[in-house]
Amino acid sequence: MTSTKKEQILNTALRLFALQGYAETTTFQIAQEAQVTEPLLYYHFKNKEEIFTKILEKIFAEYKQMILNLPSETVTVFDKIENLIRLHLNIASMRPLESRLILAHCPAKLIENGHFCSKILQEQEQLLLDYLITCLKEGMAKKEFKKLDAVNTALVILCFINGLFRRKLFEQQHFPYEETAIVFCRNSLLL
Amino acid sequence: MTSTKKEQILNTALRLFALQGYAETTTFQIAQEAQVTEPLLYYHFKNKEEIFTKILEKIFAEYKQMILNLPSETVTVFDKIENLIRLHLNIASMRPLESRLILAHCPAKLIENGHFCSKILQEQEQLLLDYLITCLKEGMAKKEFKKLDAVNTALVILCFINGLFRRKLFEQQHFPYEETAIVFCRNSLLL
Amino acid sequence: MTSTKKEQILNTALRLFALQGYAETTTFQIAQEAQVTEPLLYYHFKNKEEIFTKILEKIFAEYKQMILNLPSETVTVFDKIENLIRLHLNIASMRPLESRLILAHCPAKLIENGHFCSKILQEQEQLLLDYLITCLKEGMAKKEFKKLDAVNTALVILCFINGLFRRKLFEQQHFPYEETAIVFCRNSLLL
Amino acid sequence: MTSTKKEQILNTALRLFALQGYAETTTFQIAQEAQVTEPLLYYHFKNKEEIFTKILEKIFAEYKQMILNLPSETVTVFDKIENLIRLHLNIASMRPLESRLILAHCPAKLIENGHFCSKILQEQEQLLLDYLITCLKEGMAKKEFKKLDAVNTALVILCFINGLFRRKLFEQQHFPYEETAIVFCRNSLLL
DNA sequence: TATGAATGAGAATTCATTCAT
DNA sequence: AATGAATGAATTCTCATTCAT
Numbered sequence: 001m002t003s004t005k006k007e008q009i010l011n012t013a014l015r016l017f018a019l020q021g022y023a024e025t026t027t028f029q030i031a032q033e034a035q036v037t038e039p040l041l042y043y044h045f046k047n048k049e050e051i052f053t054k055i056l057e058k059i060f061a062e063y064k065q066m067i068l069n070l071p072s073e074t075v076t077v078f079d080k081i082e083n084l085i086r087l088h089l090n091i092a093s094m095r096p097l098e099s100r101l102i103l104a105h106c107p108a109k110l111i112e113n114g115h116f117c118s119k120i121l122q123e124q125e126q127l128l129l130d131y132l133i134t135c136l137k138e139g140m141a142k143k144e145f146k147k148l149d150a151v152n153t154a155l156v157i158l159c160f161i162n163g164l165f166r167r168k169l170f171e172q173q174h175f176p177y178e179e180t181a182i183v184f185c186r187n188s189l190l191l
Numbered sequence: 192m193t194s195t196k197k198e199q200i201l202n203t204a205l206r207l208f209a210l211q212g213y214a215e216t217t218t219f220q221i222a223q224e225a226q227v228t229e230p231l232l233y234y235h236f237k238n239k240e241e242i243f244t245k246i247l248e249k250i251f252a253e254y255k256q257m258i259l260n261l262p263s264e265t266v267t268v269f270d271k272i273e274n275l276i277r278l279h280l281n282i283a284s285m286r287p288l289e290s291r292l293i294l295a296h297c298p299a300k301l302i303e304n305g306h307f308c309s310k311i312l313q314e315q316e317q318l319l320l321d322y323l324i325t326c327l328k329e330g331m332a333k334k335e336f337k338k339l340d341a342v343n344t345a346l347v348i349l350c351f352i353n354g355l356f357r358r359k360l361f362e363q364q365h366f367p368y369e370e371t372a373i374v375f376c377r378n379s380l381l382l
Numbered sequence: 383m384t385s386t387k388k389e390q391i392l393n394t395a396l397r398l399f400a401l402q403g404y405a406e407t408t409t410f411q412i413a414q415e416a417q418v419t420e421p422l423l424y425y426h427f428k429n430k431e432e433i434f435t436k437i438l439e440k441i442f443a444e445y446k447q448m449i450l451n452l453p454s455e456t457v458t459v460f461d462k463i464e465n466l467i468r469l470h471l472n473i474a475s476m477r478p479l480e481s482r483l484i485l486a487h488c489p490a491k492l493i494e495n496g497h498f499c500s501k502i503l504q505e506q507e508q509l510l511l512d513y514l515i516t517c518l519k520e521g522m523a524k525k526e527f528k529k530l531d532a533v534n535t536a537l538v539i540l541c542f543i544n545g546l547f548r549r550k551l552f553e554q555q556h557f558p559y560e561e562t563a564i565v566f567c568r569n570s571l572l573l
Numbered sequence: 574m575t576s577t578k579k580e581q582i583l584n585t586a587l588r589l590f591a592l593q594g595y596a597e598t599t600t601f602q603i604a605q606e607a608q609v610t611e612p613l614l615y616y617h618f619k620n621k622e623e624i625f626t627k628i629l630e631k632i633f634a635e636y637k638q639m640i641l642n643l644p645s646e647t648v649t650v651f652d653k654i655e656n657l658i659r660l661h662l663n664i665a666s667m668r669p670l671e672s673r674l675i676l677a678h679c680p681a682k683l684i685e686n687g688h689f690c691s692k693i694l695q696e697q698e699q700l701l702l703d704y705l706i707t708c709l710k711e712g713m714a715k716k717e718f719k720k721l722d723a724v725n726t727a728l729v730i731l732c733f734i735n736g737l738f739r740r741k742l743f744e745q746q747h748f749p750y751e752e753t754a755i756v757f758c759r760n761s762l763l764l
Numbered sequence: 765t766a767t768g769a770a771t772g773a774g775a776a777t778t779c780a781t782t783c784a785t
Numbered sequence: 786a787a788t789g790a791a792t793g794a795a796t797t798c799t800c801a802t803t804c805a806t
Contacts, residue, residue: 005765023214027801037767039803044765048801106361146378152371156355159372163354164347180343181350187337188379196790218776228792233777235790387769405596409797419771424798426769528760534753538737541754545736549728552679562725563732569719570761578786600780610788612782617786621780 006044008034010058013051018100022052053116059098060120066091067127077139078189081157082182084131088161089178092168099169128161129154136189145189153189160185197235199225201249204242209291213243244307250289251311257282258318268330269380272348273373275322279352280369283359290360319352320345327380336380344380351376388426390416392440395433400482404434435498441480442502448473449509459521460571463539464564466513470543471560474550481551510543511536518571527571535571542567579617581607583631586624591673595625626689632671633693639664640700650712651762654730655755657704661734662751665741672742701734702727709762718762726762733758 012034016025027048031038045051066087074080092099106121132154139145160181168175194202203225207216218239222229236242257278265271283290297312323345330336351372359366385393394416398407409430413420427433448469456462474481488503514536521527542563550557585607589598600621604611618624639660647653665672679694705727712718733754741748 021212021214023212026799028799038801039767040765042802148374149371152368153375155358155368156372156375159354159358160351160375161354162357163350163352166353166357167346167350177343177346180340181347183339184344184347184351184379188375217774219774229776230778230792231790234792239776403594403596405594408795410795420797421771421799422769425771430797530756531753534750535757537740537750538754538757541736541740542733542757543736544739545732545734546729548735548739549732559725559728562722563729565721566726566729566733566761570757599778601778611780612789613787615781 005034005036005040009036009041009044009051010055014055014097014101017052017055018097018104021104055101056117056120059102060117060124062098063091064124064127067124067131070131077135077142077144078186080135081132081185081189084128085161085164085182085185086178088165089168089175092165096169099165103166103169125158128158132157139189143191146191148189157185196225196227196231200227200232200235200242201246205246205288205292208243208246209288209295212295213239246292247308247311250293251308251315253289254282255315255318258315258322261322268326268333268335269377271326272323272376272380275319276352276355276373276376277369279356280359280366283356287360290356294357294360316349319349323348330380334382337382339380348376387416387418387422391418391423391426391433392437396437396479396483399434399437400479400486403486437483438499438502441484442499442506444480445473446506446509449506449513452513459517459524459526460568462517463514463567463571466510467543467546467564467567468560470547471550471557474547478551481547485548485551507540510540514539521571525573528573530571539567578607578609578613582609582614582617582624583628587628587670587674590625590628591670591677594677628674629690629693632675633690633697635671636664637697637700640697640704643704650708650715650717651759653708654705654758654762657701658734658737658755658758659751661738662741662748665738669742672738676739676742698731701731705730712762716764719764721762730758 009030013025013030016030016033027038027041030051031041041048041051045054067084070080070083070087074083129151133150136145136148136150136153140147140150164181200221204216204221207221207224218229218232221242222232232239232242236245258275261271261274261278265274320342324341327336327339327341327344331338331341355372359369391412395407395412398412398415409420409423412433413423423430423433427436452462452465452469456465511533515532518527518530518532518535522529522532546563582603586598586603589603589606600611600614603624604614614621614624618627640657643653643656643660647656702724706723709718709721709723709726713720713723737754
């Protein structure tokens with residue numbers, strides 16, 4: 001119930017950054033579509049960059065929570081990996097704007113020149129890697145998975161998830177190969 | 192071996208668009224780094240957009256050739272899929288600027304609003320899909336591969352390649368899991 | 383009595399457009415002579431064209447009022463025509479910039495390609511024609527004027543007024559033949 | 574049979590200057606529509622201004638000839654004035670581009686700042702005035718015309734002709750009041 | 765919290781003109 | 786006589802940002 005205008009600004013900016021890109025979105029456009037005046041942007045945020053940054057922080061925080069909330073107890077070990085894949089595909093459907101924002105700016109804006117995001121991105125990636133490495137080791141220990149190099153395979157699965165995520169997001173129509181993707185991964189890992 | 196000024200412009204623009212993004216690159220910067228004057232850009236090209244477009248056309252044409260040049264005779268059917276994966280990872284190393292240009296602009300600039308690239312992108316994707324579907328069917332016919340849904344699996348492999356390509360490109364250090372990736376895919380497909 | 387910056391812009395633009403022409407006047411020059419910065423032009427007006435348009439609208443509105451304010455009761459019918467002639471000669475003296483602006487742009491910029499002014503110009507002309515036709519008919523009915531074709535004569539008088547107006551405006555020195563012009567017209571019309 | 578390209582340039586420039594105005598016409602456009610390259614413009618003419626000047630000189634020379642060719646022997650004195658009026662209306666029909674060029678640039682470009690045309694214009698005007706004054710005096714001497722101030726009346730008739738000329742030129746449809754105009758003038762002058 | 769007015773810096777693009785050939 | 790390549794100097798317009806209120 002608080003600060004509705006500030007939220008309007010953030011929501012509008014999220015949408016515009018996601019759909020048009022950061023550089024292609026003007027502060028005027030944000031103000032106009034958020035139904036506020038431009039100076040108000042500068043009342044609530046230091047500058048355009050900070051609007052972007054705040055949005056990212058929120059997205060990353062939520063994403064991190066989702067990863068941490070994944071069930072730690074599952075019937076099979078592969079279920080955990082399956083959960084991770086499905087989580088990402090769900091995010092692409094449920095949070096298309098947030099997903100686009102990240103993907104569209106990922107190499108160009110986020111990774112370069114010591115952007116604060118590069119740190120967050122690395123951290124997040126480490127989280128995923130740890131999750132996957134633990135799974136893989138557990139799966140091998142329980143003889144559920146083939147023998148494999150846990151670290152490298154975790155990285156490969158990460159690439160796979162990233163590729164699936166990206167495609168689901170930019171696929172205009174539906175994405176009918178979720179099951180195929182799971183099977184593809186399972187076949188690769190299971191003994 | 193001196194390049195013409197037109198080529199200097201295209202090379203500089205390629206680099207800047209790849210490293211900074213289209214919107215973040217100014218015509219002034221292109222001119223300056225290409226050691227020409229700004230109006231010369233407009234002598235050789237209609238506008239900034241056309242510089243971008245010409246670069247893309249060239250990249251896409253070369254990429255298409257590479258796909259078409261993949262060997263049609265291989266020892267195993269999986270070799271063909273392996274070749275496709277390795278080709279993309281090679282492109283990421285050998286043509287980092289061209290690769291970045293495409294990836295960095297792919298969702299935001301290329302796919303949207305009837306950009307000429309969306310047609311080329313679709314065409315190129317179809318090329319890859321046809322290649323993969325043919326491989327998968329052949330592999331199943333020869334009892335080399337498991338029984339699987341050729342179309343959906345082709346799409347899934349595409350996502351996989353895309354994910355690998357992207358990571359290799361943005362991985363600052365080396366990319367030591369190429370072999371792991373090949374194994375991951377082979378394990379999934381082979382009987 | 384200090385004028386706002388917006389007014390300064392309009393006044394300066396009026397002067398420059400009138401003296402140099404629209405195309406020959408730069409936004410930089412307007413800003414400089416109006417003692418404002420260039421972006422302020424774009425804060426108050428959409429673009430250069432709109433500055434021109436707003437000026438024209440004002441001029442036309444005032445001109446229309448002047449026509450409508452002409453006395454409807456006069457001693458002789460010819461007085462009305464005389465009033466119309468004198469009004470235009472007065473406008474040329476009292477509003478030289480506005481007059482020049484219209485005349486200098488009249489064929490080239492105003493009439494062509496659906497410019498909003500072509501509508502206004504036609505409307506204004508119809509106003510004058512109606513005024514003249516009514517006079518002529520009244521003059522004939524009252525046996526003050528010769529028998530003549532009212533519509534065509536009205537058009538001819540319009541040409542005459544236009545020619546006088548233009549000359550008065552561009553005559554460097556004074557314009558000593560106002561009386562001669564009135565006599566010329568009276569001689570032509572009166573029985 | 575000589576220098577056809579030079580003529581193409583002049584003809585194209587005449588058309589473009591007449592239809593769009595001097596400032597609105599680019600040398601590129603002239604070159605393109607004349608089917609030559611831009612540097613050729615500078616081979617044949619010192620600069621853009623000179624192209625304009627050469628065109629004007631030709632127009633003025635031809636115009637002067639037309640005035641001088643008017644018959645010096647006529648049945649009535651008014652016939653001479655009628656001839657002058659009809660000549661101008663004919664020029665408007667037969668030489669619309671040349672007429673437009675003059676009218677469209679007359680105040681803004683031609684009269685100002687010591688443009689060479691201001692001299693020619695003045696000279697031409699003197700020619701017309703002399704012609705008219707001579708007629709008027711002759712008409713009065715022969716008791717064909719009323720008693721009037723020859724100089725001022727000549728100027729007034731000049732305005733009248735100018736007004737007719739201008740209207741005929743910019744009247745989209747036909748110009749049906751030529752006869753009315755002649756009658757208007759005759760009524761004014763004749764005893 | 766909110767805004768109308770204003771601006772410095774710079775963006776893309778144009779244009780008359782020139783130079784080497 | 787003719788041109789392809791090139792440019793200095795502008796031109797219109799934009800944009801993130803600030804200031805006074």
